[in-house]
Amino acid sequence: MTSAQLVAPPAGSADPTVRREPSVWREFPSRVATFCLVEIQKLRHDRTEIFTRAVQPVLWLLIFGETFNKLHAIPTGNIPYLDFLAPGIIAQSGLFVAIFYGIQIIWERDAGVLTKLLVTPTPRSALILGKSFAAGIRALAQVVVILILSAILGVSLSANPLHILGAFAVVMMGSAFFACLSMTVAGVVLKRDRLMGIGQMITMPLFFASNALYPVSIMPGWLQVLSRVNPLSYEVDALRGLLIHSPSHLLTDFGVLALSVVVGVTAASSLVGRLAR
Amino acid sequence: MAEASPAENRTGLPSQASSPALLAVGLRHRFGDKIAVDGIDLRIERGEVFGLLGPNGAGKTTTIRVVNTLLPIQEGEVEVLGFSLRRSAMPVRRRLGYVPQQLSIEAALTGRENVSWFARLFDVPRSERKSRVAEALELMGLADVADKMAGTYSGGMIRRLELAQALVNQPELLVLDEPTVGLDPVARDGVWQRVEDMRAANGMTVLLTTHYMEEADVLCDRLALMHLGRIQALGTPAALKAELGTTASLEDVFRFHTGNSLGPEGEEKGGMRDIRTTRRTAGRVG
Numbered sequence: 369m370t371s372a373q374l375v376a377p378p379a380g381s382a383d384p385t386v387r388r389e390p391s392v393w394r395e396f397p398s399r400v401a402t403f404c405l406v407e408i409q410k411l412r413h414d415r416t417e418i419f420t421r422a423v424q425p426v427l428w429l430l431i432f433g434e435t436f437n438k439l440h441a442i443p444t445g446n447i448p449y450l451d452f453l454a455p456g457i458i459a460q461s462g463l464f465v466a467i468f469y470g471i472q473i474i475w476e477r478d479a480g481v482l483t484k485l486l487v488t489p490t491p492r493s494a495l496i497l498g499k500s501f502a503a504g505i506r507a508l509a510q511v512v513v514i515l516i517l518s519a520i521l522g523v524s525l526s527a528n529p530l531h532i533l534g535a536f537a538v539v540m541m542g543s544a545f546f547a548c549l550s551m552t553v554a555g556v557v558l559k560r561d562r563l564m565g566i567g568q569m570i571t572m573p574l575f576f577a578s579n580a581l582y583p584v585s586i587m588p589g590w591l592q593v594l595s596r597v598n599p600l601s602y603e604v605d606a607l608r609g610l611l612i613h614s615p616s617h618l619l620t621d622f623g624v625l626a627l628s629v630v631v632g633v634t635a636a637s638s639l640v641g642r643l644a645r
Numbered sequence: 646m647a648e649a650s651p652a653e654n655r656t657g658l659p660s661q662a663s664s665p666a667l668l669a670v671g672l673r674h675r676f677g678d679k680i681a682v683d684g685i686d687l688r689i690e691r692g693e694v695f696g697l698l699g700p701n702g703a704g705k706t707t708t709i710r711v712v713n714t715l716l717p718i719q720e721g722e723v724e725v726l727g728f729s730l731r732r733s734a735m736p737v738r739r740r741l742g743y744v745p746q747q748l749s750i751e752a753a754l755t756g757r758e759n760v761s762w763f764a765r766l767f768d769v770p771r772s773e774r775k776s777r778v779a780e781a782l783e784l785m786g787l788a789d790v791a792d793k794m795a796g797t798y799s800g801g802m803i804r805r806l807e808l809a810q811a812l813v814n815q816p817e818l819l820v821l822d823e824p825t826v827g828l829d830p831v832a833r834d835g836v837w838q839r840v841e842d843m844r845a846a847n848g849m850t851v852l853l854t855t856h857y858m859e860e861a862d863v864l865c866d867r868l869a870l871m872h873l874g875r876i877q878a879l880g881t882p883a884a885l886k887a888e889l890g891t892t893a894s895l896e897d898v899f900r901f902h903t904g905n906s907l908g909p910e911g912e913e914k915g916g917m918r919d920i921r922t923t924r925r926t927a928g929r930v931g
Contacts (some may be wrong), residue, residue, distance in 0.1 A: 387739045388768050395768075402765040410753045413794065480749025484810070487713050488766040489738040644715055 389489075396494050403498030407505045417506075422513045425461045429454065429517060442582050447614055454518040454525075455535075455607035456580030459600055461514060462507035462539045463574060466546035467567050469503040470554030474563060477643045486644050492637040496551060500633065503547035504540035511539050524612065531610045538610065541625040542603035546574075548632025555639025580604050599628045664727030666691050666818050666850035667712060671721035674707050681707040683874030684721070689867075691817075694844060694851040696861045698895075699871035700903060705854035706746065706822055708871070712852065713743045713820050726817055739767070742811025742849075746823040748803045750810075752796030756787055759795050760809050767814040781809040784846065785839055801832025808839055819843065821853040825860060837863055858895040868895075870902050877902040 390398065411418065429450070436442055437449040444452040476482040485495060515532075519525055526532065554563050575581075577594035578601040584592055595601045602621040609616025667689040674682040682704040689695045697705040710716045712725060714734040723730045725737045750759050760778045769777055782791045785805040790798070795806060804824065811819055824840070825833040837860070844851060855861055861868050862882050870878040870885070878885055878898065886893045889901055 387736070388770060389736075389739065390768055398768070399766070402762065405765075406751070406754065406758070406762050409758050410751075413753055413755075480745045480747035481751060483715060483745050484743060484749060484763075484807075485766070486715060487738055487741060487743045488763065489735055489768070490766055491735075 395491070396497065399490055399494040400498045400501050403495075403502045404505050407502035411506065411509060418509050418513065421461070421465065421510055422517075424464070425457045425510065425514050426517060428457045428460070429514070429521060433457075433521070443586060444583060445614075447612065448523075450518075450521060451523045451612045452583075452608070452614070453581065454514070454523045455611050456578075456604050458511050458514050458535070458539060458607055458611075459542060459578075459603045460575055460580055461510040462504070462543040462603075463546050463600060464571065465507045465510060466500075466503045466543040467550050467571050467574075468564070469499070469506075469547040470550030470552075470563050470567075471560055473499060473551050473640070473643065474554050474558070474560045478560075482640075483644050486641070492640055493633055496548060496633050496637040496640060497544075497629075499551065500544035500547040500629070500636075501540060504543040507539055507543035508536055511536065526611050526613060535607055535610045538603055538606045538621070538625065541622075541629055542599060545599050545625065545628040545632045548629065548636045551636040552632065552639055555636060555642050558643060574598060574600055578604060599625060664724065665689060666693065666726060667695075667852065668724040669708075669712075669721065670723075672708070672711065672718070672723055673720035674704075674711060674716065675719060676707075680874055682711070685874075685876055687869065687876065689850060689852060691850050692844075692848050693866045694840075694853070694864055696865035696868045697852070697854040697871055698856065698858075698861045698868050698899065699854075700856060703871040703903075704874040705871055709820055709822050709852070709854055713741060714738055739814075740817040742814055742816030742819040744804070744807045744811055744819075744821045744824060746826060748800060748807070748827070750795045750798070750803050750806055752794065754795055755792050756795050756798065756802075756806050756809075757782060757791040759806055760813050763810040764813045769813060777813050781813040782806075784812065784842060785809040786835070799832070800828050801835050804828065804832070804836050805839055808836070808843065812843055815847055815849075817849055819849050819851045821851065823854055823856070825855075825857065833860075840864060858899060862895050870899065872903045 433450045433453045436453070440449070442449055442452075473482060476485070486492075490498075515525065550563070550567065553566050557563055557566065577591055578598045579595055580600065584595050584601070587595060602624040605616045606618055606621035606625070608614040609618050609621070665688050667687060669685055669687040672682055672685040672687075673680065685704075685708060697708060699705050707716065711718060711723060711730070714730060714737055718731055726740050728736050730737060751762070754762070757778060760781055761774065764774050764778050779788070779791075782788050785808050787802065787805055787809060790802065795803065798806060819840075821840070825836050828836065840851065840853075841864070843849065851864075853860075853864065865882060867881050868879070868885060869876045878888075880888075882895055885898045886895060889897055
């Protein structure tokens with residue numbers, strides 16, 4: 369390559385100061401793709417996290433799942449408990465990845481990278497959407513591990529590639545929402561330690577107040593209400609419908625998840641500027 | 646750039662080549678009760694290397710963070726490259742390169758990936774991306790280490806990588822906040838040389854802050870001396886020195902206007918009397 373490109377405006381350019389400005393409809397997907405790509409590059413350079421993060425879901429499936437599978441203590445109809453549990457653990461692992469994602473944005477703030485990102489022509493909402501889908505990418509890496517393990521343990525998973533792709537989309541949206549929640553909290557508390565504390569505090573309640581471990585029907589009334597406003601329940605419901613073909617409400621699930629992402633992105637992007645002050 | 650279709654340029658008004666790179670009128674910025682910038686008027690012409698010189702807390706970084714759109718305008722008016730910052734931050738961001746004071750790269754990516762990331766964020770056309778990334782790395786002397794993890798780079802290399810991240814966008818205005826703070830002398834020389842190269846390459850305007858006299862002297866066409874949120878003196882390095890006599894150094898100028906010294910040797914508060922005794926760099930100035 370010659371150095372002509374950076375040195376002089378390309379031949380035929382009437383005015384070197386005219387900039388390419390993609391429309392919003394191209395800019396958002398482009399930014400989201402960029403942040404996802406960067407996340408994939410990071411994962412490729414350091415794969416250890418994929419394995420360390422796999423330990424917990426493996427324990428849930430192997431110990432909790434196998435035990436309750438034999439006990440038949442949780443009524444899951446004619447679905448084996450392990451099959452019932454696998455989609456719940458997939459959603460849980462996405463939740464665990466995403467709920468601490470705000471730490472990354474605080475870390476980027478501390479490292480000065482965030483201010484540089486905020487000075488690029490990237491709308492705040494595109495930055496947040498990109499980051500939250502990047503969290504989804506990281507979650508997907510876990511999902512693949514759990515899917516393989518579930519298949520080995522004999523969970524009868526759907527073999528339809530469209531269902532698998534649908535499940536990936538559901539995990540992306542669910543994780544994106546929880547990443548937004550995390551970044552929103554980051555924008556409020558501004559400190560890594562406090563975010564860690566709040567993350568620890570809300571993770572388990574979000575998990576238990578959902579249908580991930582047991583069907584909504586056996587919950588006490590107050591927990592049913594919590595479960596109903598918890599996006600994780602809709603994520604799990606959709607995953608069960610897609611992966612083990614249990615009765616589910618896919619349209620509602622996708623609708624609730626999409627709406628949650630919109631609300632989450634709006635909240636987080638209105639607060640992210642606070643991190644750069 | 647060349648391929649930009651009319652549709653893509655819907656909002657892409659060309660910045661006025663005749664407009665100054667920066668025009669600030671009555672810029673004032675507060676953090677709570679503290680006034681960080683206290684009424685600045687400033688005009689920077691295209692192609693200039695302009696330095697904001699001053700001690701810590703003078704308001705340099707706040708000024709820069711207003712200019713680069715990180716902070717909102719509270720009071721006054723600022724136009725960057727002909728765009729009013731109050732109305733349109735996005736067109737300014739498209740034309741800006743910014744390197745913050747802190748060494749800030751993504752350590753978990755390679756050098757090339759770091760630059761490529763910013764090329765995408767600046768919408769460098771796909772067809773040019775690869776070559777422009779390679780070229781920016783080459784110009785900053787990082788071609789050999791481009792595929793090593795950025796986390797293994799030295800301070801000077803990180804700074805040059807950051808310059809490459811800015812350069813890949815062909816910025817019209819490059820904003821550098823204390824570009825060489827914390828670097829050893831060799832790395833500092835390297836960064837200065839690269840900034841000169843970048844400017845020679847595309848004739849961009851450079852706005853930098855520094856509290857190194859030598860840096861201001863070597864790099865800047867004009868200087869504004871800031872203290873307590875105000876511009877205390879403004880002019881070419883030579884003119885500023887000439888005001889205090891033929892043997893004055895920029896350090897002397899600085900002391901004269903702030904009653905303070907930046908260097909480690911300057912513990913004493915000083916007026917003219919101290920200046921007469923501080924002629925460490927006077928010989929070079931001649």
